Amino acid sequence: MNSTLTLKPRPSNTALIAWQFTGQPLYEWxxxxxSSCSLQRSDDGQLELRHERRSGAQIVYLGEWLVHDLDGGICFYTDAEIRKEFEIA
Known part of the structure; x- marks a missing residue:
């Protein structure tokens, strides 16, 4: 399964890129x-991506999605949230 998708926001014609964190090695990211995330382990040993933002760090867990918008911003969504918020192209 390819973990990179092209998304269409509802209701717009702007394309976005989404990538699902499934524990891939760094060279596959x-x-x-x-350029924006680092891999680490939580106190309980769970893999997580840390994405630093001006408002503080976002932690992205296995199975969650990172979405890159046209302004260079990055947000994260669970699988259910991404399918509710976007159309998959």
Whole structure:
């Protein structure tokens, strides 16, 4: 399964890129994820991506999605949230 999707916001014609964190090694991450996130383990040993933002760190867990918008911002969504918020192209 390909873990990178092209998304269409509802109701717009703007395309976005989404990537699902499934524990891939760093070299398989898209460049925009490599440049903005770091891999770490939580206190309970769970893999997580840490994405630093001006408002504080976002923690992305296995199975969650990172969405790269046209302004260079990155947000994260659970699988259910991404399917509710976007149309998959």
């Amino acid at each position: 898209p460049n925009w994820v490599q």
